[in-house]
Amino acid sequence: MGPKAATAGSLHEHVADQIRRAIDNGELGPGDRLPAEGELAARYEVSRHTVRRALADLTAEGLVTSSRGRGRIVRDDRPLVWNASTFESRARHREMSAEVDQWSTCITEQGRRAEQEIEVALVLPPVDVARNLDVPPDRSVVVRRRLRLVDDVPYQIADSYFPEELVRGTPLMEPRDVAAPGGVLAYIGHPQVRYRDEIRVRMPAKAEAERLELLAGTPVAEHTRIGYAADGRALRVMITIAPGDRNVVVYEVDAR
Amino acid sequence: MGPKAATAGSLHEHVADQIRRAIDNGELGPGDRLPAEGELAARYEVSRHTVRRALADLTAEGLVTSSRGRGRIVRDDRPLVWNASTFESRARHREMSAEVDQWSTCITEQGRRAEQEIEVALVLPPVDVARNLDVPPDRSVVVRRRLRLVDDVPYQIADSYFPEELVRGTPLMEPRDVAAPGGVLAYIGHPQVRYRDEIRVRMPAKAEAERLELLAGTPVAEHTRIGYAADGRALRVMITIAPGDRNVVVYEVDAR
DNA sequence: CAGTGGTCTAGACCACGCT
DNA sequence: GCGTGGTCTAGACCACTGG
Numbered sequence: 049m050g051p052k053a054a055t056a057g058s059l060h061e062h063v064a065d066q067i068r069r070a071i072d073n074g075e076l077g078p079g080d081r082l083p084a085e086g087e088l089a090a091r092y093e094v095s096r097h098t099v100r101r102a103l104a105d106l107t108a109e110g111l112v113t114s115s116r117g118r119g120r121i122v123r124d125d126r127p128l129v130w131n132a133s134t135f136e137s138r139a140r141h142r143e144m145s146a147e148v149d150q151w152s153t154c155i156t157e158q159g160r161r162a163e164q165e166i167e168v169a170l171v172l173p174p175v176d177v178a179r180n181l182d183v184p185p186d187r188s189v190v191v192r193r194r195l196r197l198v199d200d201v202p203y204q205i206a207d208s209y210f211p212e213e214l215v216r217g218t219p220l221m222e223p224r225d226v227a228a229p230g231g232v233l234a235y236i237g238h239p240q241v242r243y244r245d246e247i248r249v250r251m252p253a254k255a256e257a258e259r260l261e262l263l264a265g266t267p268v269a270e271h272t273r274i275g276y277a278a279d280g281r282a283l284r285v286m287i288t289i290a291p292g293d294r295n296v297v298v299y300e301v302d303a304r
Numbered sequence: 305m306g307p308k309a310a311t312a313g314s315l316h317e318h319v320a321d322q323i324r325r326a327i328d329n330g331e332l333g334p335g336d337r338l339p340a341e342g343e344l345a346a347r348y349e350v351s352r353h354t355v356r357r358a359l360a361d362l363t364a365e366g367l368v369t370s371s372r373g374r375g376r377i378v379r380d381d382r383p384l385v386w387n388a389s390t391f392e393s394r395a396r397h398r399e400m401s402a403e404v405d406q407w408s409t410c411i412t413e414q415g416r417r418a419e420q421e422i423e424v425a426l427v428l429p430p431v432d433v434a435r436n437l438d439v440p441p442d443r444s445v446v447v448r449r450r451l452r453l454v455d456d457v458p459y460q461i462a463d464s465y466f467p468e469e470l471v472r473g474t475p476l477m478e479p480r481d482v483a484a485p486g487g488v489l490a491y492i493g494h495p496q497v498r499y500r501d502e503i504r505v506r507m508p509a510k511a512e513a514e515r516l517e518l519l520a521g522t523p524v525a526e527h528t529r530i531g532y533a534a535d536g537r538a539l540r541v542m543i544t545i546a547p548g549d550r551n552v553v554v555y556e557v558d559a560r
Numbered sequence: 561c562a563g564t565g566g567t568c569t570a571g572a573c574c575a576c577g578c579t
Numbered sequence: 580g581c582g583t584g585g586t587c588t589a590g591a592c593c594a595c596t597g598g
Contacts, residue, residue, distance in 0.1 A: 108364045110507045116565045117596030245555040249525045249548030251366045267523030269505045292505030299501040372584045373577035
């Protein structure tokens with residue numbers, strides 16, 4: 049027969065549609081194993097390459113995963129909730145113990161185990177950070193880089209940038225968990241009274257995907273929080289990379 | 305030579321890395337055309353299939369686009385801002401003309417042209433909607449489906465679900481723009497005083513990708529807003545699908 | 561060791577955009 | 580009509596997983 053007609057109702061699309069349908073209507077549930085490539089090729093009477101193309105598309109859509117030797121399975125994503133509107137609020141600080149940080153509390157409340165890998169450095173700020181922090185781009189800033197883990201699975205990357213003079217000699221320069229009544233910035237004399245959050249959605253860079261151990265077809269939210277003092281000065285820029293398969297971001301808003 | 309060594313430093317990864325680097329350091333800027341597949345195959349001394357694999361990965365990462373006959377070009381994404389915290393706030397309603405709706409205003413302020421295609425229907429609610437709206441899953445609800453366009457480009461899908469008894473006989477049953485001082489729900493006697501927003505990040509379903517004319521490798525934010533009355537009753541569930549290449553979601557938060 | 565997915569080649573034809 | 584990407588086959592070997 050030779051090569052088939054192409055484009056619109058292409059063979060690989062047909063194969064992908066069949067499998068997608070099986071997943072949508074529950075024939076194939078989360079965790080189930082897909083038939084092997086060879087079997088699918090036989091079933092639909094196409095070459096193995098065509099089956100692989102269909103499966104590659106489904107993988108890019110985030111529906112299935114593959115691993116060598118083990119086969120392909122339907123993904124099972126049940127993200128945890130991250131309440132960005134109460135996170136770091138002063139009300140929340142008041143009702144919480146001063147000993148544990150906000151992040152750990154948020155996760156522990158959902159019955160999971162939280163952990164952070166922390167690293168502190170003095171760096172030249174990325175251009176976006178310099179602009180938002182209102183410092184010259186050639187002026188070093190302090191960055192606290194955290195990899196947050198839940199039950200030993202990477203969950204978020206969260207990098208906080210501070211003007212150097214603000215945090216020099218404070219506990220924020222130490223690469224470990226810090227917590228204080230009312231929040232650490234308030235504790236060192238610079239309470240944040242207002243935030244601006246910007247949320248972008250994109251595919252991860254290669255380095256991010258590796259650090260977070262992301263499967264193919266997993267997008268991330270890039271959540272930027274700029275914290276301001278009462279006089280309008282920017283105190284901190286926090287950039288959180290939150291994989292879509294592990295995070296739901298929540299805001300509770302008053303319709304004032 | 306035959307088939308090469310595989311996996312870690314695979315050939316297609318090498319090719320992809322080279323091109324990625326050229327994009328990162330500006331050798332290839334947004335809008336620039338990539339060399340043809342054949343030329344890349346020759347340059348890196350691999351088969352065309354291997355080049356295609358590398359380019360497919362870059363496409364899935366959202367870095368490049370392709371179209372038949374025209375070649376591949378580096379993507380240029382400059383998203384518009386959507387301020388979800390002031391959107392629909394009563395303060396915002398007060399300062400706005402009662403004649404135009406919030407969405408159009410938000411876009412017009414950024415110097416662009418907004419448009420909506422609206423459709424109203426009576427449907428059985430999706431399970432999530434039924435739960436959030438606190439109605440039985442077999443009880444019909446009213447849905448207002450909107451496709452929002454900016455300069456004729458699809459920008460968001462926004463579907464609002466209402467309990468039927470709430471909107472029967474009101475302007476909300478009509479498939480056209482509605483606006484009223486203080487917001488339409490307030491106008492018909494059910495002001496929203498509080499919202500809960502949930503933001504999920506995922507790859508689009510096939511139908512969504514087609515409706516929004518998304519390029520491969522474009523993730524979406526699924527933004528669910530549940531509006532509550534003063535007595536705690538849920539009045540409305542709005543589900544917005546916002547493509548990552550066209551949207552930045554913003555929240556302004558008081559650190560009360 | 562058998563079975564699965566991962567990588568790669570060589571070669572063919574089709575559909576589209578542009579000139 | 581030429582050049583581009585899109586689809587497809589047939590066949591080969593490699594690497595990992597699990598019994």
